[in-house]
Amino acid sequence: MGPSSDPARVDLHLREKVALVTASSEGLGFACALRLAEAGCQVAICGRRPDVLERARAEIERRTERPVTAIPADLTKPEQIDALFQEVPRRLRRLDVLVANPGGHVPYGGLEDLTEEQWYQAFELLLMSAVRLSRLAVPLMRAQGAGDIVFITSSTVREPPQHLLLSNALQAGVTGFAKTLSRSLASYNIRVNVVAPGYFDTGRVRRRIDDIVEREHVPRQSAALQVAGDVPLGRIGTAGELAELVTFLVSRRAGFLTGATIQIDGGSSHSLF
Ligand SMILES: NC(=O)c1ccc[n+]([C@@H]2O[C@H](COP(=O)([O-])OP(=O)(O)OC[C@H]3O[C@@H](n4cnc5c(N)ncnc54)[C@H](OP(=O)(O)O)[C@@H]3O)[C@@H](O)[C@H]2O)c1
Incomplete structure (x- = not known):
């Protein structure tokens, strides 16, 4: 019996769904891709460094006995996101799940520390990657009559710390984008949620x-x-704990959940909602 058929696992009805997880050769993205593959998805992963990506592909395949599609892509480059979306539907024929994880970290600092270039780089990575991935994923999901999107942001969207001006400004943008999208896509049976991690x-x-x-x-x-x-x-937290939440959210067991931002932070946040 392969690891993906562990009888102790609840069936999430994700078998043979096609899931694209971005920035997924390491870290939270990798854990999400692994967990989705364990749940039965056909997974596509991406990252910039081909050798690290290849290692991740081999590791998920070894642990789940499922084929994984790995496509090198830099999420700050629109043409590489376009290429990703030419490859995934061509190779896997559909797209049911998008986990839009930006990967990487943006610089700390306040108004006088950050350069114009740092602002634009972070804008491309955090906000525009979310916009571009959605613009390409949504038409496919609409044509199929269903889809699930999760954006990975940060718990700082609820309680923005002083030293994270760049991240605070842009992650709030992603949260607003996701909320608005969730309302416009609900009638197409596409759910959109945000996962906001604390420290992992x-x-x-x-x-x-x-x-x-x-x-x-x-x-x-x-x-x-x-x-x-x-x-x-x-x-x-462990990356696997975040991956469990994301996998539940994109499963039909979370079928009434859309437009939510769910914090996963070991209880760190003081806010009520
Ligand atoms: N870990 C935490 O405690 C935490 C807390 C709050 C929020 N977050 C947010 O959650 C996201 C994931 O966190 P993480 O800790 O997993 O980050 P991470 O360890 O830095 O993510 C690394 C992964 O992202 C890929 N990546 C980085 N930049 C990329 C780009 N421009 N295009 C494509 N892939 C890229 C890396 O591959 P390559 O380098 O080969 O591209 C690698 O696969 C980040 O946006 C982070 O800000 C994390």
């Missing part, structure tokens, strides 16, 4: 924790909490 053990977060462990010789968990601050659950 990926890429740059992991490197910051490793630095503290090395410098201060403290246990990993206390180093993680130095980075993440006050997390009532006492730890940062």
